[in-house]
Amino acid sequence: MNTENLINKTRLHVEKEMTGDGSGHDWWHVFRVWSIARKLGQAERADPATVELSALLHDIADWKFNDGDDSAGPKQADEWLRANSAEPKLIDDVCEIISTLSFKGAGVATPMRTIEGKVVQDADRLDAIGAVGIARTFAYGGHKNRLMYHPDESPVLHQSFDDYKKNTGHTINHFHEKLLLLKDRMNTDSAKRVAEKRHLFMEDYLDQFFKEWNGNA
C-alpha cells in the first residue's frame, strides 16, 4: 500500500475507534494533533509519513484508559501497521514515538530521539494547553469524577510516573502539575511560539477563575 493510502486508511480506522469518547481524548483531539503536527513537521523538515502516522495513532490505546498499561498503544499501532504492510522501518519509528510521547509527571523527563518524535510530542502538548486544553482538562476531570477545585488541596509535582498515574486531585491542580509546565518543554521553536500565546491565555483564565471563586469579579 502506498503511503498516502496508508495514511487515509489509518485516519478512517482511528476516527471509527475514537469517536464519541467524552474524556477529551476523542477523534477530534487526534484530528487537531494531526493538523498541527503536519504544520510543525513541514517547518522542521521532518519525515511526513512518520509524523502523520504517529500523530494519528498516538492515542489509539492510551495508558490512561488501559489500567495504566503504557505498552498497549505501541502494540496496537504495531499490529495495525503490520496488518497494512507498512515498511518495517516506518513501523519501528512510529511505535518508538508512541511509546515515549506521554507526559509522565512534573519531575519525569520524556526526551524524544528523532525530529518526528519531537514534532508529534509538541503537537500533542499544544492540544493540552490554551482554550482547547482548558476545555479538555475539565472534560477529563469530569470523566474521572474529580472536583473542579478545592481550596485546601495544593498541587503536587510528581517525581515518578507511578505517582502521576495515581493522582486523584482536583482539576485546577492539574494546571500546576502539567499544563503550565508544558510551554518550557516544547522541543521545536515553531511549537514554542504557539505555546507562549496559549500559556498566557491560561494564566488569564486562572486569574479570572479565582476572582470569580472569591466573589471578586
Ligand code: NI
Ligand atoms: Ni494525545
